[in-house]
Amino acid sequence: MIEIENINNAIARCQTAANRMRINTLKLSYMASSNGAHAGSSLSIVEILAVVYCGVMYAKTDQQNWAARDRFILSKGHGTIAQYAALEAAKIITEDQLFTFNQNGGLLGPTSKFNPDWGIEFANGSLGMGLSYAVGLALASIKSATPYHVYALLGDGECNEGSVWEAAMSAQHFKLTNLTAIIDLNSMQSDGASSDVLDIQLTEMWKGYGWEVITVSDGHDVSQLYSALNSPKGNGPRVIVAHTVKGKGVSFMENNKEWHHKQLTKEMFDAAMQEIIGKEPLL
Amino acid sequence: MIAINSRNSRMWSLLGPSGTFGSTMVELAKENEKIVVIAGDMVKTAGLERFGKTFPNKLINVGIAEQNMVGMAAAFANENFIPFAVSFANFSVLRACEPVRHFLGYMKRNVKLIGVGAGFATGMFGPTHYGTQDMSVIRAIPGITILSPADCTELVKALEAAANLNGSVYVRLTGVMNNPIVYKENYAFEIGKAITLRQGTAITIIATGALVYNALKASDILETQGISVTVIDMHTIKPLDTTTIDRELGSSKLIVSVEEHGKIGGLGGAIAEHMSSVKHNAVLLKLGIEDKFQDAGEYRFMLEQNKLLPEQLAHSIGQKYRAII
Numbered sequence: 001m002i003e004i005e006n007i008n009n010a011i012a013r014c015q016t017a018a019n020r021m022r023i024n025t026l027k028l029s030y031m032a033s034s035n036g037a038h039a040g041s042s043l044s045i046v047e048i049l050a051v052v053y054c055g056v057m058y059a060k061t062d063q064q065n066w067a068a069r070d071r072f073i074l075s076k077g078h079g080t081i082a083q084y085a086a087l088e089a090a091k092i093i094t095e096d097q098l099f100t101f102n103q104n105g106g107l108l109g110p111t112s113k114f115n116p117d118w119g120i121e122f123a124n125g126s127l128g129m130g131l132s133y134a135v136g137l138a139l140a141s142i143k144s145a146t147p148y149h150v151y152a153l154l155g156d157g158e159c160n161e162g163s164v165w166e167a168a169m170s171a172q173h174f175k176l177t178n179l180t181a182i183i184d185l186n187s188m189q190s191d192g193a194s195s196d197v198l199d200i201q202l203t204e205m206w207k208g209y210g211w212e213v214i215t216v217s218d219g220h221d222v223s224q225l226y227s228a229l230n231s232p233k234g235n236g237p238r239v240i241v242a243h244t245v246k247g248k249g250v251s252f253m254e255n256n257k258e259w260h261h262k263q264l265t266k267e268m269f270d271a272a273m274q275e276i277i278g279k280e281p282l283l
Numbered sequence: 284m285i286a287i288n289s290r291n292s293r294m295w296s297l298l299g300p301s302g303t304f305g306s307t308m309v310e311l312a313k314e315n316e317k318i319v320v321i322a323g324d325m326v327k328t329a330g331l332e333r334f335g336k337t338f339p340n341k342l343i344n345v346g347i348a349e350q351n352m353v354g355m356a357a358a359f360a361n362e363n364f365i366p367f368a369v370s371f372a373n374f375s376v377l378r379a380c381e382p383v384r385h386f387l388g389y390m391k392r393n394v395k396l397i398g399v400g401a402g403f404a405t406g407m408f409g410p411t412h413y414g415t416q417d418m419s420v421i422r423a424i425p426g427i428t429i430l431s432p433a434d435c436t437e438l439v440k441a442l443e444a445a446a447n448l449n450g451s452v453y454v455r456l457t458g459v460m461n462n463p464i465v466y467k468e469n470y471a472f473e474i475g476k477a478i479t480l481r482q483g484t485a486i487t488i489i490a491t492g493a494l495v496y497n498a499l500k501a502s503d504i505l506e507t508q509g510i511s512v513t514v515i516d517m518h519t520i521k522p523l524d525t526t527t528i529d530r531e532l533g534s535s536k537l538i539v540s541v542e543e544h545g546k547i548g549g550l551g552g553a554i555a556e557h558m559s560s561v562k563h564n565a566v567l568l569k570l571g572i573e574d575k576f577q578d579a580g581e582y583r584f585m586l587e588q589n590k591l592l593p594e595q596l597a598h599s600i601g602q603k604y605r606a607i608i
Contacts, residue, residue, distance in 0.1 A: 067362075114390045121361075123390050129382055132351045136358025143319070143340065144362055163382070166351035173346075 007226070010055050014222040018050035021085035022249050022276060028081040028101050030269040035102065037110060040247035040259035041078035044186040044219070045153060048242055049079075049086035051225040052151055052182070068148050071137050073122045075130020076155035076184060078260070080112045083120070092119040128161025130154065131181060135171045138179040138237075153182045157189030160198050165209065171237040172210030180229065181211070181239040184219065186246040192257045203241055212238045219244035249276055285310045285439055287469035295435035298330065299460035301399055303435040305330025307442050308367060312338050315446060319359055321345060323352045323370040329399050331369070349379040353394070357386030360393040365446055371405065372398025372414025372455055376421055387451035388424040394452075395445045401431075401455035402492065402543030402572075403586065409579030414455065415572050419548025421453045422521055428452045428474060429520040431542075431550075433495035434465040437518055440472035448474060457543050458493030459582050465496050465516065477524040483511035486604055487531040488596075490541035491517045491550045497586075498541045500593030505601060512600075523553050532563035537604050539568045541596060543586070546571040568603045570596060 025046060029037040057070040074083045081101070088098040097118070101108045107115055111125025122130055134152035141148050158164065171179055183202060191197050206213050212234040216224050219242030228240050246260070247253025250272040264272070285291075285307065295303040308331065312318045319341045326335055326344055335342040345352045349370050356368035368375065375398045376383060386392045401414035421427050428450060432438040438456065445452040465480070472478075480495070481502055490498035495516045502512040513531060517524065531538060538558070540551035551569030558567055572589050586592055590599055 123385065126381060126385060129350075129354055129385055132354025132382070133358045133361075133386070135351070136355030137362065139343065139355065140359045140362035140364060143359075143364070146362070163350040163354070166348035167354065170345050170348065170351055170355065 011223050011226050014050045014055040014226060017054040017086070017089040018047045018222060021046050021050055021082060021089050023273070024085035024088060024098065025082050026250070026264070026269060026272050026276070028084060029264040030266070031099070032102050032110065032264070034263055035110065036261050036263045037081055038078035038261050039081070039264060040188070040253050040256065041076065041155065041186070042080070042082035043248045043250065043253065044244040044246045045079045045082050045184050046085070046248065047220045047222050047225060048153060048182055048184065048244075049082055050089065051222055051229055052153070053086045053090040055222070055226050056229045057151065067146050070149045070151065071121050071134070073130045073134045073137070073150065073152040074112065074124055075122070075127070075134070075152050076158050077111045077124035077127060078155065079153065079184070080110060080124065083112065084108050087119050127155070127158040128163040131164050131167035134179060134181070135167050135174070135176065138171070138176040139174050141178055147178070149178050149180065151180050151182065153184060155189070156183055156185045156187065156194055156202060157197070159183065159200065159202060168206070168209040168211065175235065176237045177233050177235065179237045181237065183239060183241045184244050185241050186244045188246045188255065188257055188260070190257070190260045206239045206241070210236060212236060214238060214240045216240055216242040220248055251275060285443065287436060287439070289467045292436045292464050292467050295439065296462050296464050297460065298435065299462055300404070300435060300438055300456035300458050301328060302330040302460070303438050304397065304399070304442065304456060305332070305334055307439050308334045309337050311442060311446050312341055315365065317363060317365045318446060319343060319364050319366050321352055321356045321359065321366050321368045323347055323349050323374065325369045325399065329369045329397070349374045350382045353379040353382035353386055353396070356394045357390065357392035365393065365395065367395045367397055369397040369399060371412060372401035372417045373412060376414070376417040376453070380420060383421070384424045388426050391426055392451065393449060396451070396453045398453065398455040402457045403582050404457060404459050406581045406585070407579050410576045415545045416548070417455055418520055418544050418550070419552060422548060422553060426451060427521065430454045430474065430518060431457065431491040431520050432518050433492065433516045434458070435462050436464070436466040437472065437516070441518065444472060444474050455492065462493060463496035465499070472518070475519045475522045475524055477527040478516040478518065479513065479527070480516055481512065481514040483513040484534065485511045486537045486539060486600060487513040487515065487535040488539045488541055488600070489515045489517050489528070489550065489554060491520060492543050494541045494543050494591060497591060497593045497596055501596035501600060504593065504597035508601060510601065510604060517550055520550055520553060523557060525557050528554060528557055529561060532558065532561065532565050535565050536607060537568060537600070538565050539570060539600050541591070542571045543591065544571055546574055566603070566607050568600065570599060
């Protein structure tokens, strides 16, 4: 009974975090002004990050440098603003730090800079390199007898990169039970529908590479994500294929390839906020 | 500390650079428990079989997947291991170029990247295996130290220094088995400090890798012609020892770079970049591999094709010297 209560609390905590993160992701998109931002790619991973950071990963502000913390690698470089929002929601960075986004020479750029002090364990932007790093972290955990779990979030478009599959091969070879990859299957990439750009059967591919595949039919449902991420460990690496919607939560962004990377004007920002919280917020 | 003496120098020379690398890793791992080797299906080729038997838990074979090798090595470095990532020079650097730029450069992870078979060491395998652009590519990436030892003894020194340096390093292995010996006895090796092997007055040859020996032999020939030659072993390509170069620019009329690497962007390129920014009265002659893909041949044949044998070096250098004085 207590356990169920705790799970319900955890799910509620993740949902609260996700709500806050979606608003902050839009605020950051707006802050990017004429530079534009990857709003669509970031909105599709809000719930995934909320559950990873606030539901399963052992990460607290005072434990950032603790060797046994769980590691999270955001391999899809087009989701950084959602990750920054997640770091703030998990209280790893402050709200003031979050809103230093998009400054010339600043620490929080449109692609992330390696910055372990702020909980950013990997520099992203160039696709296809995060999983190798995650595989190395997971194997190093075993070699050093320092138990921790490694989570890596990849985009479905990112899985076009051959280096992803080099890493996938090695993860199953080394039987990395402490590694979980998550695929943000929003079915879109820069040039449009993934099925038009490069039609691949991702679930079958991961199975073929020897990974345990868990499908989450709604990657915006925190309870589905929570139970997938907390399900009992198997004998090797696991991938959670989460079906998501690019631009989730904002009608004019959803499934619209223009929002892979685009400027969010004041009018658009207000309209998006209207949809999400029903009123114009003070920025 | 690994013992440096004439007996070991002869043994390492017989083993060649790959065998020396593998046996040195065993000794280094005995001294430092943080060392691991991450190999791209290179255990046999890089002489790592004994390492694997001695330290089965410290040898990680990732298969023929160099991009993944570099990414995994970076993660091990992040967890305070000292990973040595090993493939052929051309694959360690060019196949894995962006991971090298990303993890060793941008993210500053403490990886020791090893390029086996640099230059023409792979012989009949041909241009797909020749490591002839590795230095130029890595030089352009900020933050990576480049070591290019002159012989197998210096390779041992370089590996030891790389392990002790807190920063990413690329070590290129030139030469083949029965590698000629430059260093018979112990000596001081310091990253970034070139070694003057012979002090002359008229010409300065700055060589790197296995061709340091050929440069010494060429200087013997030039001395018989009455031309006094300085020979420098530039074992560190980056950071370049510009202090030593400036000293030579003050006295020599002709600076010669000698390397088993393309003439663009390697040692000669680095010296040219430096010389173009300081005042001097010297001319630079760049000797290295011609800027073209060449049909495969055995090691010595390829050196000969590129005029890198001692007599050929002496001829080119003498000719240039006579033309400018």
